[in-house]
Amino acid sequence: MKVNPFLWTSTTILTKAIRDAFYKSGIWQEKRTAILDRDEYLCQVCLENNDPIPADTVHHIVHLKDNPSLALVDDNLLSVCFDCHNVLHPEKGFGMKKKIKKRKIKVSQVNENPVKTW
Numbered sequence: 389m390k391v392n393p394f395l396w397t398s399t400t401i402l403t404k405a406i407r408d409a410f411y412k413s414g415i416w417q418e419k420r421t422a423i424l425d426r427d428e429y430l431c432q433v434c435l436e437n438n439d440p441i442p443a444d445t446v447h448h449i450v451h452l453k454d455n456p457s458l459a460l461v462d463d464n465l466l467s468v469c470f471d472c473h474n475v476l477h478p479e480k481g482f483g484m485k486k487k488i489k490k491r492k493i494k495v496s497q498v499n500e501n502p503v504k505t506w
Contacts, residue, residue, distance in 0.1 A: 391415075396456035407452060410459065419460050420446045427467035433476075434469060443467035447476055 389409040393416075396402075402410075410416055423446045434441040447468045450458050458464040468476065 393456065393459040396459060398455045398457045400456040402453055402456050410452070415460070419465070423462065423465045424467050426462070430467065431469035431472055432466050433472040441469045441472075443469055445470065445473045447473055 389405060391406055391410045391413055393410060393413075424443060427443060429443050431441040431443040445468050447466045448458065449464050449466055452459055474480070
């Protein structure tokens with residue numbers, strides 16, 4: 389099924405089949421990569437708590453079915469980790485199925501080389 393999100397308005401009704409096709413489209417895959425790059429592949433929700441967790445999902449702040457015209461708007465898209473995305477979508481019920489241990493990113497501070505004293 390071909391989708392053209394550039395023609396969608398805020399009142400466009402998207403069936404599950406259309407939404408599924410959108411998420412498989414090249415347009416969405418390119419946008420998803422651009423948003424993950426913009427957010428440096430870090431979960432923006434976890435980062436607010438000074439917890440750098442890798443992001444693997446791009447979330448629509450205003451959900452796709454609620455306003456299709458925002459499907460590709462950068463300001464409506466946010467990089468998040470699996471766990472945060474499940475919290476943002478409790479209606480899907482994914483949070484209870486699988487407990488995933490968050491993979492923390494090691495942050496280390498680089499100090500200057502000590503001055504040699506001979």
